[in-house]
Amino acid sequence: MTVKEILQTISKKNYEDAIWLLSFLLKKNRGELLLDSSYQLSKDEEKVWLKYWKKRVKGEPLQYITGNAPFYGEEFLVNESVLIPRPETEILVERCLKKFSNEKELKVIDIGTGSGVIAITLKQNCPGWIISASDISQKALKTAKQNADEKKCSVQFFLMSGLDSTKFKGSLDLVVSNPPYLSESVDYVEKQVLKYEPRVALFPYKKPKKAWSGDQGTWMASQLIEECLNHRVRFLLMEVSARISYKLERHWRKNTNIKRIERFSDLAGRKRFLDLEFIYG
Ligand SMILES: C[S@@+](CC[C@H](N)C(=O)[O-])C[C@H]1O[C@@H](n2cnc3c(N)ncnc32)[C@H](O)[C@@H]1O
Numbered sequence: 001m002t003v004k005e006i007l008q009t010i011s012k013k014n015y016e017d018a019i020w021l022l023s024f025l026l027k028k029n030r031g032e033l034l035l036d037s038s039y040q041l042s043k044d045e046e047k048v049w050l051k052y053w054k055k056r057v058k059g060e061p062l063q064y065i066t067g068n069a070p071f072y073g074e075e076f077l078v079n080e081s082v083l084i085p086r087p088e089t090e091i092l093v094e095r096c097l098k099k100f101s102n103e104k105e106l107k108v109i110d111i112g113t114g115s116g117v118i119a120i121t122l123k124q125n126c127p128g129w130i131i132s133a134s135d136i137s138q139k140a141l142k143t144a145k146q147n148a149d150e151k152k153c154s155v156q157f158f159l160m161s162g163l164d165s166t167k168f169k170g171s172l173d174l175v176v177s178n179p180p181y182l183s184e185s186v187d188y189v190e191k192q193v194l195k196y197e198p199r200v201a202l203f204p205y206k207k208p209k210k211a212w213s214g215d216q217g218t219w220m221a222s223q224l225i226e227e228c229l230n231h232r233v234r235f236l237l238m239e240v241s242a243r244i245s246y247k248l249e250r251h252w253r254k255n256t257n258i259k260r261i262e263r264f265s266d267l268a269g270r271k272r273f274l275d276l277e278f279i280y281g
Pocket of ligand 1: 113202
């Protein structure tokens with residue numbers, strides 16, 4: 001089979017997916033693949049292609065099929081233990097870099113690191129920063145470590161829930177996080193996401209004992225603000241949904257240890273991010 005023959009069998013709707021998979025398989029970019037469409041796949045390549053396409057037809061995300069995903073201009077290993085990094089999360093990273101890249105030795109932790117994209121990208125851009133990353137999922141941490149090793153990035157990893165001061169002892173200037181923030185009773189989640197992406201990455205699972213926790217979507221994000229205050233962190237940058245950022249801003253804005261709480265937007269103008277600065281007496 002040639003590339004051209006394969007593409008002739010693909011519907012218009014699935015065409016770009018086939019290009020993505022073929023490009024990955026044959027290690028060619030889109031242009032090279034199409035220019036050389038008379039390329040004859042070897043028997044082994046044909047076998048892999050058929051395996052990929054079977055998975056894709058069943059709905060498996062492209063990134064899990066190929067085992068890697070782009071983020072901030074780099075490729076990261078992904079698998080079904082980690083959320084597929086979303087392009088919006090690059091805005092969170094961009095904000096950290098814009099605000100703090102002049103600081104030489106910032107102490108930072110990425111809570112709920114998943115594949116490690118946030119922590120690793122920050123380290124790559126600011127090698128002087130002391131970066132830690134944590135997750136409640138052992139399997140996610142394994143993938144994040146693999147990514148850090150592959151990119152020769154020194155990041156310290158912690159298996160813990162939220163910012164647990166009994167496990168993380170050091171001082172912190174900045175906490176950055178894209179925690180799970182969906183609510184099972186309120187948010188619509190695509191079937192494919194529910195089927196393939198880890199549930200723990202989507203929905204906060206444990207309602208905190210503390211007084212205010214809003215609905216399920218706010219549980220972890222709100223607790224994280226509280227934990228930052230207890231740990232005397234200086235800054236917190238977080239990705240949530242517009243609904244959750246609104247609720248959190250309204251709930252937390254009167255706290256006397258919060259100097260500033262600001263919502264900021266994704267590229268579609270949705271105020272999905274929170275930027276907090278804390279002060280202590
Ligand atoms: C939305 S994903 C974000 C992954 C990655 N940071 C990214 O942006 O692609 C949330 C991550 O938080 C982790 N997580 C869920 N509950 C947690 C908790 N209580 N403490 C720490 N991490 C948690 C999940 O395992 C998942 O990796």
